[in-house]
Amino acid sequence: MSNNQEFLEVKNLVVEYKSDGQIVHAVNGVNLKLGKGRTLGLVGETGAGKTTIAKSILRILPDVGCKIRGGEVHLDGKDLLKISENEMRKIRGNNISMIFQDPMTALNPVMRVGDQIAEVVRLHNDGHYDPRKRAEEMLEIVGIPAERYMEYPHQFSGGMKQRVVIAIALACNPDLLLADEPTTALDVTIQAQVLDLIKDLREKYNTAMLLITHDMGVVAQVCDEVAVIYAGTIVEYGTKEQIFDHxxxxxxxxxxxxxxxxxxxxxxxxxxxxxxxxxxxxxxxxxxxxxxxxxxxxxxxxxxxxxxxxxxxxxxxxxxxxxxxxxx
Amino acid sequence: MTPVIEVEHLKKYFTTPRGLLHAVDDVTFTIEKGKTLGVVGESGCGKSTLGRTIIHLHESTDGVVKLNGEQVNHLSGNALKKAREKMQIIFQDPYSSIDPRKTAEQTIMEPLIVSKKFKKSEIEEKTDELMALVGIDERLRRAYPHELDGGRRQRVGIARALALNPEFVVCDEPVSALDVSIQAQVLNLLKKLQMDKGLTYMFVTHDMSVVRHISDDICVMYLGQVVEKCPSRELFKNPLHPYTQALLSAIPSVDIHNQTERMILKGELTSPINPKPGCRFAARCPYAKDACHQAQQQEEVSPGHFVTCCRVHEL
Incomplete structure (x- = not known):
């Protein structure tokens, strides 16, 4: 792993859920490092704790029944677990954003797609961009004509909805992108389009990405480093070449x-x-x-x-x- | 020998407010006893509808389905019930295709009870056999679906499908909801059952590595039509239809040192409602020209390798 300045560093993260009076040990002492412009693949099966890690970084775990028991999440030297909710809100969307797994449920069905992109810009970007203009620009960047700004999610196919979700995530040029199975719900030919798009945008803006997936093929195509997670523990961690070759x-x-x-x-x-x-x-x-x-x-x-x-x-x-x- | 399944010019159209949806449009193939036909394609291409129409879960619009040489797609009532014993289906999502209020045992018993062919003691005996066959522990007899993981749930679905000793089983994405390590367990089970019982499968999936592993022959579907059909190995060695080529090149390979240049398609599936004549892939096809917008013929390019593309010889 590169030893130059790490942009994101997760140290000894422990997360628990409470369910039916029992404690679910979802994440048990996870350490991750990610440099600027690099992509780390987090690979594992259902229930391994992948999504919980991403949600802990963004501090969007449910308030009830869920607790970060320990650990640190450093972004650019600042511990995100120690700052106030107000400060965190400024970081979300602006410095870190997340692409959610299921484009069918991540969008608001009764809000125009363009407005959904503009909303993020308005909330998180301190007047740096004009929300409407930026939303139109983002639609074009992800390959959707800006004329479709006024349409609703049900008028879009699955691949296009996922591109809208990506446009929302990238609208404020985040430094860190948490991509939670961004292509799992898509067909392979559409998956190829979306992966290509993410790759282009990342190179353009030097965004660091944590890619959560269970598909080794996707990891092979996109990632620089790989962490394999099993039952909330990282069992193997190295560069893509190290993990795939040995x-x-x-x-x-x-x-x-x-x-x-x-x-x-x-x-x-x-x-x-x-x-x-x-x-x-x-x-x-x-x-x-x-x-x-x-x-x-x-x-x-x-x-x-x-x-x-x-x-x-x-x-x-x-x-x-x-x-x-x-x-x- | 008569093939177990013969499908001739099968069509299934659905009426929608916007017109006729051509879900399955003029599909023809046969499956020999003990063989597996893989059907691949992207969501919405009609592969599941095809499977369901063959076993008469949907009424066919036109065409013929024969089981062991006898037409079955016009049957109804008792004759249909009898034919269905020979044709079963394993569904995609083991979370929604099994009654949450029935135990594993009750789910597996149900077809045996419904058939009215067995005494109570025979039903119990057969249930034991089926549970052993698919590898469900005796202690899980009275477990409800929510107590079982995805792999075990799918095993219950498989046992239910095999309860009446069918000859033909439609496997509709049986492993796509499962993790790879569990997926391999279920695929091995399906293969073993096929060898032991001489089952004939139609295996519907969108996962190219799974279909390559399990199939003898493969049909590639695009918007209701079969664009290419040939033996499994041939398809991966020598794909001829531009859509098949794009589909294969889009699969992310785990071989990090041989990442070949991918063929990225522009656009997405067009609507299957009131489609125009001509190749349905033409709108996304990098090789499309005028001739592609007229009706296309299926052609046997080499023995057993069928392609529906008017430019196949030029490309």
Missing amino acids: PTHPYTIGLFGAIPDMNEDEEWLHPIDGLPPDPTNLPKGCPFAPRCKYATAECEKGPIQTYKTADGHDCACCHIADVVKGGK
Whole structure:
């Protein structure tokens, strides 16, 4: 990882939800770093805590039943978890913005799409831009004719709605973009268009991006660095090349193995046996141990340390040497 | 041998306030026993409607569907009920296709009870067998859907579809709601069941890597029409229709060292309501010219490889 000044730094973040009197351990001590203009992919399965991390950075977790138990979120040296709500409101939309997963529900159905973009500019941009003009400009940037300013979301297709959501997120030139599965609800040909668009805009404005996804193919195309998350813990973290060329954590290896191969014929796929652990009752040691072929008593003793692999990336597994040898 | 499923010039139109929606427009194919036909295409291309029309969940507008050589799409009443025992469906979303107020056991039993062919003791016995077959633990017998994860729920859906020993199963995006590690478990299960029971599948999906893995032949659909049909390997080696080429090139590859130049399509799906004659892909096609706006013929370019594109020989 680059050691130059980190723009975003998440340190030891712990988030819990309360549900039915039980505590859901959603995020358990996560560390992330992101430089200006870089893209970090946060990869993991449903319920791994990906969206919770993004929402913690933006401080938009629900007030009731949810608590950031510990940790720090530094943006440009300022700890976002310590500042007042008023200050935070100035940062949202202006410095950090988020692309939500489902374009069908992220837009207001009874408000004109153009006005939805203009609203963000009016609220967050201190008169720097004329809201109406900026909204029209943003529509054009994401490939929608400005004449459609007065239309409503139901008049748009899924791909176009997602482009409106992107236009809203980018309207104030944020320094940090949190993209939560921005293309999951879209078809592949439209996904290709949207990914291309995000890439262009990012290069133009030098925006840093945290891309949340479960699709390894999307990560391969867009990201510079990758963090693999499992049950609220980062299990492997490195550059895209390190993770894709030398995946070392048994979970990452399993994740790659479970994807049907596009170039080779194989009779059977290689699923990861078992299921993710119950987040209200996490194992004491490695959360992946119950599903892991390499697991020993050592894995269950207590929290797993992060080790460096041969190529220098982080891997939270006490059996790296065995895994590298392979054979299982 | 007669193919298990023969579909000839099948059409399904829906009436909408704005005109006729051509959801499935003149689709023809056959599926041999024990084989899998993959149907791919983007949302709204009619692939799910095609599956549902074949097993008569929708009434067909025109055309013929034959099961083991006998026409089934005009049946009704008892004859239809009997034919349906042989044709089943596994739905996309295991969260909404299973009754939330029935236990796993009750859901799986239901087709057995409805068929009125079995005694109570036989039903219990068969339910046990089905649960073992799809890998649901005995202890989850009385679990309600909300107590099961997506993968197990889909297993319940599969057991229900297989309860009456069907010959033909439409799998309508059965794994797209599941995480990759669980998706692989369910795909392996479907494949094993096919081998053990000689099932014939029509596998509807938008995921190209899944369809490549599971299918013998693949149909590519665009706005209600089949634009290309050929054996699975051939499609990935030698895609001929411009839409198929765009679809394949749009898949993000996990191979970070071989990121090929992608073919990015302009525009989006046009409306399937009152479509004009001619190629429906022409509006987005980089190779479109005047001839594309006239009615297109399907052509067998090489043995078993069908393409509907008038420019296929030039490209």
